[in-house]
Amino acid sequence: MDQYSDYGDNEPIYGDDLADEDREARPRLMLMGLRRSGKSSIQRVVFHKMSPTETLFLESTSKINKDNIHSFIDFQVWDFPGQMDFFDPTFDTAAIFGEVGALVFVIDSQDDYMEALARLHQTVRAAYQQNPNIIFEVFIHKVDGLSEDYKIGTYGDSRPWLLLNRLLKNTQRDIQQTTTDELADAGLENVQISFYLTSIYDHSIFEAFSKVIQKLIPQLPTLENLLNILCANSGIEKAFLFDVISKIYIATDASPVDSQSYEICSDMIDVIIDISSIYGRAAIGDKSQGYLEDQQDHQEDWSQHQQDAPEGHPDYDDSNGHHHLQGSQALVNSNNNNNNDDDQSVAQTNSSNHEAFSVIKMGNGTVLYLREVNKYLALICLLRAETFEKQGLIDYNVQCFKEAMDQVFELRRAEKTRRELEANQLIEQQQRHNGMYGHG
Numbered sequence: 001m002d003q004y005s006d007y008g009d010n011e012p013i014y015g016d017d018l019a020d021e022d023r024e025a026r027p028r029l030m031l032m033g034l035r036r037s038g039k040s041s042i043q044r045v046v047f048h049k050m051s052p053t054e055t056l057f058l059e060s061t062s063k064i065n066k067d068n069i070h071s072f073i074d075f076q077v078w079d080f081p082g083q084m085d086f087f088d089p090t091f092d093t094a095a096i097f098g099e100v101g102a103l104v105f106v107i108d109s110q111d112d113y114m115e116a117l118a119r120l121h122q123t124v125r126a127a128y129q130q131n132p133n134i135i136f137e138v139f140i141h142k143v144d145g146l147s148e149d150y151k152i153g154t155y156g157d158s159r160p161w162l163l164l165n166r167l168l169k170n171t172q173r174d175i176q177q178t179t180t181d182e183l184a185d186a187g188l189e190n191v192q193i194s195f196y197l198t199s200i201y202d203h204s205i206f207e208a209f210s211k212v213i214q215k216l217i218p219q220l221p222t223l224e225n226l227l228n229i230l231c232a233n234s235g236i237e238k239a240f241l242f243d244v245i246s247k248i249y250i251a252t253d254a255s256p257v258d259s260q261s262y263e264i265c266s267d268m269i270d271v272i273i274d275i276s277s278i279y280g281r282a283a284i285g286d287k288s289q290g291y292l293e294d295q296q297d298h299q300e301d302w303s304q305h306q307q308d309a310p311e312g313h314p315d316y317d318d319s320n321g322h323h324h325l326q327g328s329q330a331l332v333n334s335n336n337n338n339n340n341d342d343d344q345s346v347a348q349t350n351s352s353n354h355e356a357f358s359v360i361k362m363g364n365g366t367v368l369y370l371r372e373v374n375k376y377l378a379l380i381c382l383l384r385a386e387t388f389e390k391q392g393l394i395d396y397n398v399q400c401f402k403e404a405m406d407q408v409f410e411l412r413r414a415e416k417t418r419r420e421l422e423a424n425q426l427i428e429q430q431q432r433h434n435g436m437y438g439h440g
C-alpha cells in the first residue's frame with residue numbers, strides 16, 4: 001500500500017456507515033461531478049503520480065474512494081461516483097457534507113455542460129444546506145482538448161492561441177454567470193464559489209489544487225507572512241513553499257503569481273529529484289512511495305541518456321557534486337549536506353539526516369534557489385543573479401525561515417497532542433464514572 005496515501009479503502013457508496021477514523025477532524029476534500037468528467041484522473045495524477053495518458057484506462061468509479069493523504073497536513077480526498085443520487089434515501093447528506101472542508105466540482109468542458117451545471121447547482125444547494133462553511137470550487141476541466149481544435153486551425157484564424165483564450169474565457173464566464181444567477185434565484189447569493197480552468201496534461205491542475213488546498217491550511221496567514229518577510233529582507237522576487245511529493249504549493253508571498261514562475265519552480269523539483277536519483281543520494285520527499293516510483297522512472301530515463309553521452313562529458317561530471325546540465329544550459333549545485341556527529345543526533349530526532357539544497361542559474365539572469373524545509377516541504381525562490389551575489393545573507397535568512405517554520409509546525413503538533421490528551425482524560429473520566437455507577 002502506498003505510504004503516502006491509504007488509497008483504495010472502498011466504503012459502501014453512501015455514508016451511513018462512515019468509519020470513526022473518517023469522522024476525525026482532518027480536512028476533507030470532495031471530488032464530485034458527472035461521470036467521466038475526470039475526477040479519478042485528477043486524484044491519481046496529483047496525488048499518485050499517474051501519468052496523464054494512463055488515465056485513459058481508468059475504470060468508472062462505482063463507490064466512494066477515500067484517499068488519506070499524509071503530508072504536511074493530513075487530509076482526505078473523497079472521489080465520488082458520477083452517478084450519485086442525492087434523492088436516494090440511503091444518501092446520508094448530513095454525514096457526507098457535515099465535515100467537508102472543500103467540495104471540488106469537475107465539469108468536462110469538452111462536453112455539453114448544461115447537465116453538469118444543473119448537477120452543480122443541485123449539489124451546491126444540498127451541501128450548503130447541511131454545511132454553510134463548505135468551500136466550493138469548480139474545475140472547468142479538460143481545457144487541453146479545446147486547444148487541439150485551435151492548434152490544427154479548425155477555426156481558420158491565424159492567431160489560434162488568442163482565440164483559444166477568448167473561447168476559454170467565454171466558457172468560464174458562461175458557467176460562472178449561469179451558476180451565480182441560478183444560486184441567486186434559490187436565495188443562495190452569499191455562497192462563495194471559485195472557478196478554475198484545468199487539465200491533467202499541464203501544470204494547471206496542480207496550480208488549481210494548490211489554491212484549493214491552501215484554503216484548508218489553518219496556518220496559511222502565518223506561512224504567507226513568513227514568506228513576505230523572507231522576500232522583503234533578501235531581495236527575493238518570488239517564493240513558493242512546495243509540497244514536494246504532489247508538487248502543489250501550499251503558500252507563496254504576496255506578489256502576484258504568474259503561471260510561468262510556478263511552472264519553472266515545479267519543474268525544478270523534478271530536476272533535483274532526477275539528479276539526486278542519478279547519483280544515488282537520498283533526496284527531498286523520499287518517504288513516499290509516489291516519489292520512489294517517480295525516482296525509478298527518472299532513473300531509467302537517465303540510463304538511456306547516459307548511454308548516448310560522450311565520456312567525460314560535463315553533463316555527467318559528478319566529482320564535486322557540480323553538474324552542468326547541457327539541455328537547460330543551467331549550472332546546478334546540488335548538495336546534500338554530509339552531517340557531522342552533532343548534526344546526526346539532531347537529524348535522528350527529526351528522522352532525517354540530510355537536507356536537499358540546490359541552485360540553478362539560468363541564462364536569462366534568473367536564479368532558482370531550492371532548500372528542503374522538512375521531509376514534506378521545500379522552499380523555492382526566484383531571484384535576480386545580482387541579488388544572489390549576497391548568497392550568505394540569503395542562506396542566513398532562509399535558515400531563519402526554516403526555524404520559524406519548525407516552530408509553526410511544532411506548535412501545531414503540541415496543540416494536537418494536548419487535544420488528544422484532553423480527549424483521553426475525558427474518556428477515562430467517563431469510564432470511571434460509568435464504573436462507579438456500575439458498582440452502585
Ligand SMILES: Nc1nc2c(ncn2[C@@H]2O[C@H](COP(=O)(O)OP(=O)(O)OP(=O)(O)O)[C@@H](O)[C@H]2O)c(=O)[nH]1
Nearest residue numbers: 036037038039040041055056060061082142199200
Ligand atoms: N483531454 C483530457 N482528458 C482527460 C482529462 N482528465 C481526465 N481525462 C479523461 O477523461 C476520462 C474519464 O476520466 P475519469 O477520471 O475516469 O472520470 P471520472 O469523473 O472519475 O468518472 P466516473 O468514475 O465515471 O465518475 C479518461 O479517459 C481520462 O483520460 C484532461 O484534463 N484532459
